[in-house]
Amino acid sequence: MIIEILCTGTELLTGKINTDDAYLCDKLMGISLTVNRIITVGDSKDQLKAAFNESLKRSDIVFTIGGLGPTFDDLTREVVAGALRRKLVFNREVMHYIAARFARRGLDMPENNDRQANIIEGAKVLSNKHGTAPGMIIEIGEDSKKKFVIMLPGPPGELKPMVEANVMPFLKNKYERNIVKTLVLRVCGLTESAVFEKIRDVVEVEREMEGNILSFALLASSSLINVKITGKGDDELLIDSMVHKARQEVYDCLGDNIFGEGRDTLEGVVGRLFGKKKLTLSVAESCTGGLISNMITNVSGSSIYFRQGVVAYSNGAKISMLNVSGDTIKKYGAVSEHTAKEMAAGVRGISGSDIGLSTTGIAGPSGGGGKKPVGLVYIALAKDDGVFCKKYRFTGSRLVIKEGVAVTALDLVRRRI
């Protein structure tokens, strides 16, 4: 079976990084469907038309991504309809849905949103819960030569839920034969190459049993590493046991650097820990500037264990809001073990929470120098049995350093409560 993805959007040819295609490939891999080619063209009618016709000729399934919006440079609907020689039919139901979306937000619907209610004749409509452009699945041809065109919106926040809710069930129902099991282990506190060194002996063994195959992949993203174990074949029990055995071997190598599995996030895992132990948390941030609080509150239900956050950027705020002693700051500086410890103890005290977490450091690019270079950071954690503090050196841009500190701080909480 040949599958191609056709992405459209001039922004993708002028420097914007595409993530939709990788996401879709990954989802399709999960049901043993492999993409053969990805093509990206700009918002040009001729180029889109040429690329679509070529793809359709070669493929059994063509995904189009993008170009479903309301504006003049959203051309996919018209191009696909033209190439398939089908009409665009105004769909009243879709129109009502779009209008209701605007109404819910108390906005008037701009007239050009009408266009998004034009549906290709015979298409199955995929409703868009996070935007106005509906997706479509179009069946072409007869039985043995049947093909599908699946049209998806470009914004990842719209595409992903539509793929999850509509496209995957449709494809699973049609194509799922081979069994594929994947397991993702989530790792923190190690670099990608350190992870690889530790698990090299596990991943470099070829694993095949009666035609069932196991494979490994390492993916790094924003201070965290994923170890992905994939088992494929036709014997579900055997695949399960192979994956389980590999999982255990990876755990033996990486120990508590593995903080979770699957869709676990570090902030989610930390949240569950607080829930289970019935503890509460407060955070005093200097160099992370609110990022840790923001990550914690990205977790739904975090209001149960997260008492409060203080972003104490100035020395004055550290003193007045967190009861840090002015003498400490004078003697050791705002970026010091002593200040970090007083911040953690301070936020714990004023909030009455079980755990107080603090960060202070130099996120850069300016502000560093001499004995306190950019990237120098102290992270402290206050509990009933005392205050612990650790010194770190991070590298990278301001945002990379902020993120590295936030992840390291949350990991410290995970390991110490």
Place this chain on the structure above:
Amino acid sequence: MIIEILCTGTELLTGKINTDDAYLCDKLMGISLTVNRIITVGDSKDQLKAAFNESLKRSDIVFTIGGLGPTFDDLTREVVAGALRRKLVFNREVMHYIAARFARRGLDMPENNDRQANIIEGAKVLSNKHGTAPGMIIEIGEDSKKKFVIMLPGPPGELKPMVEANVMPFLKNKYERNIVKTLVLRVCGLTESAVFEKIRDVVEVEREMEGNILSFALLASSSLINVKITGKGDDELLIDSMVHKARQEVYDCLGDNIFGEGRDTLEGVVGRLFGKKKLTLSVAESCTGGLISNMITNVSGSSIYFRQGVVAYSNGAKISMLNVSGDTIKKYGAVSEHTAKEMAAGVRGISGSDIGLSTTGIAGPSGGGGKKPVGLVYIALAKDDGVFCKKYRFTGSRLVIKEGVAVTALDLVRRRI
């Protein structure tokens, strides 16, 4: 001129995000070269060959990315040589370079690295300072029909320096003639389609003067819209004046919904305003959970105007940290105009800053109901002349709502100080 990028690598069809193509597009844009198509195929000889032949037929320049490594699945050298009917010639100099690289790292050179010293006949060799695979530039055909194949390694750490050091100088020398000027206007407070409605009459006029052409593009990302104006041609003065006129017309339509230009961020613009007016800011966040503080502190130098942030998730924190009255919360609820106002005034008071900003609302997915549904948010701003508050309805996931609220709050500050 037609330019295509052909990426090879099975990992790119199985979930890995490609950044090489976006990087190369961006670099080429800088010298007015626009990419027409990006194609991605796996490490399959047949597919690579078919895609390369098609690309070469259509294009004046074909970039290949990836497949230059030493292993069995690195096929680009062989495929391109075959397609161009040229020999692979063993290059002694390249071999020495690769061997020296291994020696420097104290490693024995694996035998299969020999392959990387095979160069396509007539190719210009691009040395790889960060890896073993050299790149190549191959010239094909005669004068008027001259084409180029430019072969680059896949790892970003090898590709980027090679593009900078070798490819850009080569291309600049050959092609830098056309003048391209782009101007990006950054818009907030309107949906993408509302922006389009307002500027429709501006963007739908065809603008061409003596062969110099103006074009428009609308790009939405995370609650903000970019209006991009591009002028192309050979008369720099004329292009400048066309872009400037279009800029003015867009300003006339969108007014102060335009918060900045180019690489301006909303938080950066707000920061500059505070700097200019010598004002200070503090933030009290409930539903945004630290996101606003995080955005503000992403700006280098924000410590000058940003005094402090308080993430007051619990009612207790609102009362103890922000001096919100317990009676107010009891009578009107935590998500109410009264509470928002007291939070803004409270954080202004305790921090002694000129401006106090607050958010309170229901980010969801749980916690909503009845008269206070998910997405209901109050944003308040306290200044010397009083406290202003506005009620909003947002839609989307928890993270989308948090982001929408943060952007709207920063925009409110921008408009009101």
